[in-house]
Amino acid sequence: MGIISRCGVRQGLSHVFVHHTSASLMLCENANPTVLRDLKAFMAWCRMATHCFVIPPRAPTTWAHVRSVLTQSAVSIPVSEGRCLLPSTLAFTPY
Numbered sequence: 001m002g003i004i005s006r007c008g009v010r011q012g013l014s015h016v017f018v019h020h021t022s023a024s025l026m027l028c029e030n031a032n033p034t035v036l037r038d039l040k041a042f043m044a045w046c047r048m049a050t051h052c053f054v055i056p057p058r059a060p061t062t063w064a065h066v067r068s069v070l071t072q073s074a075v076s077i078p079v080s081e082g083r084c085l086l087p088s089t090l091a092f093t094p095y
Helices: 033-052 062-070
Strands: 011-017 025-029 074-080 090-094
Touching: 025 033, 025 074, 033 062
Parallel strands: none
Antiparallel strands: 011 074, 025 090
């Protein structure tokens, strides 16, 4: 049983928010496993580009903060009949 049904919500909008400044959320394709692999590869490629930053690239949170600005810290998901309305081909991915 998911958190939506445990809370008794039948219909509405679920707003998911990550308060931490170096975390992010993504909704992405889940039908093809290569999508997530390619997304991770792209993020790794972007991370390699941090060598030109003023903040030392090896600082533990440098890339995490950049990534959180490029992605998002909140998503809103419609709820109906006590369930989040996400297509079966969509994945909710904390990153």
